[in-house]
Every structure is written in structure tokens, then in C-alpha cells.
Amino acid sequence: MHTFPEQAEAVIALAKFCSDKGWLPATSGNLSVKAQAEPLRVAITRSGADKQRLVPADILLIDEDMQVMGDTAYKPSAETSVHIELYRKFNCGSIVHVHTVFNNLMSELYASEGQIEISGHELLKALGHWDEHARIAIPIVPNHADLDELGRAVADAAQAEVPAVLVRAHGIYAWGDTPDAARRHLEAVEFLCEYLYRLRLIGGMSDVRK
Numbered sequence: 001m002h003t004f005p006e007q008a009e010a011v012i013a014l015a016k017f018c019s020d021k022g023w024l025p026a027t028s029g030n031l032s033v034k035a036q037a038e039p040l041r042v043a044i045t046r047s048g049a050d051k052q053r054l055v056p057a058d059i060l061l062i063d064e065d066m067q068v069m070g071d072t073a074y075k076p077s078a079e080t081s082v083h084i085e086l087y088r089k090f091n092c093g094s095i096v097h098v099h100t101v102f103n104n105l106m107s108e109l110y111a112s113e114g115q116i117e118i119s120g121h122e123l124l125k126a127l128g129h130w131d132e133h134a135r136i137a138i139p140i141v142p143n144h145a146d147l148d149e150l151g152r153a154v155a156d157a158a159q160a161e162v163p164a165v166l167v168r169a170h171g172i173y174a175w176g177d178t179p180d181a182a183r184r185h186l187e188a189v190e191f192l193c194e195y196l197y198r199l200r201l202i203g204g205m206s207d208v209r210k
């Protein structure tokens with residue numbers, strides 16, 4: 001992916017996938033692809049766009065100070081600060097942020113613990129954990145109204161071994177080296193949020209998987 005139009009198409013394809021899943025309700029969510037590492041340039045959705053119907057003009061090129069490059073009246077995502085902080089920390093290739101019922105429910109249920117611990121599930125492999133004894137913790141941060149603070153909180157909590165952070169009663173950020181990897185990580189965590197929520201509902205969550 002070298003040209004900006006190709007990067008913009010990658011962002012649109014990611015958004016279409018997530019939107020078709022119902023993960024981007026009411027214009028929520030934001031998605032980005034790193035356009036260049038040094039200096040950092042990012043292709044990111046504009047604020048307020050309907051992510052089901054993105055067109056190339058809805059994808060903006062921004063610099064590391066969140067300034068839009070190019071001629072447009074649109075503003076980048078209100079949550080651009082979170083993307084920039086994560087790119088700075090991990091130099092990853094793509095970031096997806098979606099709002100789903102199950103990630104919101106799990107963020108509320110485990111808010112006091114500040115994380116969701118998971119072990120003993122096959123889909124941990126999709127997050128890069130192949131050891132059958134692997135145990136991971138997905139961090140949960142408060143939903144700060146100050147978006148610079150939110151960006152710092154997400155990046156501080158984020159761990160390289162677990163490519164996702166939940167924001168309480170808001171949504172999830174997931175990332176990867178490529179758009180496909182970011183999507184895979186997002187799908188895995190969404191599956192696990194739904195699975196663990198439903199398991200808890202039927203009283204089947206043992207200490208090991210709490």
C-alpha cells in the first residue's frame with residue numbers, strides 16, 4: 001500500500017467490514033492506516049462520517065500533530081489523539097475503533113478490575129498466543145471526555161502482547177501491523193467479549209477464565 005488513494009481504500013474496506021457487522025452504529029467509530037512512518041502520516045476517517053457509506057473524500061491525511069494535510073473542510077476523527085498515541089507507541093500499521101454492545105457490556109462488568117483476564121480459549125491464537133497455558137489481560141480504561149487524556153490513557157494501558165484496549169461504556173481500540181491484522185485482532189476480541197458475556201450469563205465462567 002503505497003499511494004494515499006490505496007490507503008484510503010484500505011480504510012474504507014475496513015469500515016465496510018465493521019459496519020456490515022453492526023459495529024459502527026450511529027456514525028460511531030474511527031479507523032486508520034499508517035500512510036508513512038517517519039515523519040508519521042496517517043490516513044484516518046473524518047469526524048462524523050457514516051462509516052457504512054464512506055467515500056474517498058471522507059479519508060483525511062494527517063500529520064503527527066493531527067493537522068490535516070491537503071485541501072478539505074472536513075475535520076479528522078475527534079479521537080485522532082488515540083490513534084496518534086498508539087502509532088507512536090507501537091509503530092503499528094492500522095488501528096480500528098468500534099462500538100459494540102458486547103465490548104460495552106464487558107467493559108462495565110470488569111471496570112472495577114481494570115482488565116478482562118482470559119485463558120484457555122482457542123481464539124487467543126488469533127492474538128498471537130499459541131501456548132495452551134497462555135493467559136492474557138485486556139485493559140479497560142475510563143472514558144475520559146478530554147480526548148488528549150483518553151489518548152494517553154489508552155496508550156499507557158496498551159501492551160504489545162495484547163493488541164486491544166477497551167474504553168469503559170464506549171468501545172474498543174485494536175491495532176495490528178496491517179489492516180488485516182488489526183481486523184483479525186478486533187474480531188478475536190469481539191468474539192471473546194460475546195463468548196465470555198454469554199458464558200457468564202449461563203453461570204459457566206470458572207475462576208480460570210474470569
Ligand SMILES: CSCCC(=O)C(=O)COP(=O)(O)O
Nearest residue numbers: 027028029030047048077078
Ligand atoms: C456518534 S459516536 C460519538 C463519538 C465517538 O465515540 C466515535 O467513535 C466517533 O467519533 P468520530 O469523530 O471519529 O466520528
Ligand SMILES: [Zn+2]
Nearest residue numbers: 028029097171
Ligand atoms: Zn468512539
